Amino acid sequence: MKTAVLVFPGSNCDHDAYHALKHVVGVEAEFVWHKQATLDGFDAVVIPGGFTYGDYLRSGAMAKLSPVMGAVRRFAEGGGPVIGICNGFQILLEADLLPGAMIVNDSLRFVCDYVHLRACTDRTPFTRGIPDGSVLRIPVAHYQGNYYADESTLSSLEERGQVVFRYCDPEGEVTKESNPNGSARNIAGICNEAGNVLGMMPHPERCAEEAMGSADGRRLFDAMVAWLGEKRG
Amino acid sequence: MKAKIYVTLKRGVLDPQGKAIRASLSHLGIDGVEDVRVGKFMEVTLKEVGVDEARRLLDEACRRLLANTVIEEYRIEIGG
Numbered sequence: 680m681k682t683a684v685l686v687f688p689g690s691n692c693d694h695d696a697y698h699a700l701k702h703v704v705g706v707e708a709e710f711v712w713h714k715q716a717t718l719d720g721f722d723a724v725v726i727p728g729g730f731t732y733g734d735y736l737r738s739g740a741m742a743k744l745s746p747v748m749g750a751v752r753r754f755a756e757g758g759g760p761v762i763g764i765c766n767g768f769q770i771l772l773e774a775d776l777l778p779g780a781m782i783v784n785d786s787l788r789f790v791c792d793y794v795h796l797r798a799c800t801d802r803t804p805f806t807r808g809i810p811d812g813s814v815l816r817i818p819v820a821h822y823q824g825n826y827y828a829d830e831s832t833l834s835s836l837e838e839r840g841q842v843v844f845r846y847c848d849p850e851g852e853v854t855k856e857s858n859p860n861g862s863a864r865n866i867a868g869i870c871n872e873a874g875n876v877l878g879m880m881p882h883p884e885r886c887a888e889e890a891m892g893s894a895d896g897r898r899l900f901d902a903m904v905a906w907l908g909e910k911r912g
Numbered sequence: 913m914k915a916k917i918y919v920t921l922k923r924g925v926l927d928p929q930g931k932a933i934r935a936s937l938s939h940l941g942i943d944g945v946e947d948v949r950v951g952k953f954m955e956v957t958l959k960e961v962g963v964d965e966a967r968r969l970l971d972e973a974c975r976r977l978l979a980n981t982v983i984e985e986y987r988i989e990i991g992g
Contacts, residue, residue: 736977740980772982779982782925782926782927782983783929785928787929825928827925827926827983829982861926861928
C-alpha cells in the first residue's frame with residue numbers, strides 16, 4: 680500500500696503529511712514532485728497544505744495547471760482516494776474536482792487554532808468507521824477558508840451527502856460562534872459525488888499523535904488504510 | 913496592442929476587504945461612500961492579433977485562469 684504526497688513549489692505541510700503516514704500510521708509514503716504526470720503504483724493521494732506559487736492570482740489557481748493534476752484527475756475518476764488539506768482543498772476547488780470556491784475569512788484575519796468538527800458522513804475512504812455526529816478536534820491555519828458556493832450547489836451538496844465536516848462546538852452543535860472563517864453552512868470539508876475525493880480546511884496531519892495535543896487526525900488516515908485494505912480483499 | 917482586464921467579485925459574494933475599507937473611509941471622515949468592492953486589474957500586452965482574436969483569447973484566459981467564475985466576473989477592454 681503506497682501513498683503519494685504531492686509537492687508543489689510552496690507546499691509546506693508535505694513533510695507533516697509524510698510523517699503522519701509513514702511514521703505514525705506506518706504506511707508507505709513517497710513525495711511526488713508536481714512535474715510528474717503519472718501516479719501509477721499509488722493507492723492514495725494526499726495534496727498537502729501550504730502556499731503553492733505564493734497564492735498568486737488565487738489560492739490554488741496556479742497549482743491546478745501542474746502536470747500532476749492531470750494524473751490526480753485520472754486517479755480520482757478511477758475511484759482512488761484523494762484528500763486535499765487546506766491549500767490542497769483550494770487546489771481541488773480550482774481544478775474543479777470539487778464544487779465551490781474559497782474567499783477570505785470573514786474576520787479578515789489569518790486563523791490558527793484548534794477547532795471542533797462534526798463528522799457528517801462515513802461514506803468517504805477517510806471517514807469510514809467515523810459515525811455521523813462524531814466530534815473531532817483538529818487545528819486550522821488559513822486566511823482563505825471561507826467556503827462559498829451558490830445556494831443551489833449548497834443544497835445539492837447536502838442532498839447528496841457531500842458535506843463531510845462542519846465546524847461545531849465541543850458538544851457537536853453546529854453554531855455560528857464555532858465557525859472560524861464564515862464558511863457557508865459551517866462547511867469545513869466536502870467530497871465529490873462518488874465520495875472518493877475529500878477536501879478539508881483543517882489539518883489532520885498536524886494532530887495524528889497525542890504529543891501534538893490531539894490524535895484525532897490519525898483517524899482519517901487509519902480509515903483510509905482500512906478502506907484500501909477492504910478494497911483489496 | 914494592450915488590453916485591460918477587470919476581475920471583480922460577483923454581486924452577492926461577501927467582500928470582507930471591501931467592507932473593512934468602507935469602514936476605514938468612514939473613520940477618516942470620508943462619508944458618503946455606501947459600498948466598496950475590491951477586485952483585480954490586469955494590463956495585458958498582446959502579440960500582433962486582431963481585435964476579435966484578442967477578445968476571443970482573453971475571454972478564454974479569463975474563463976480558464978484569470979477569474980474563478982464561481983465567485984468572480986470579468987470585463988475585458990481592448991485597445992489603448
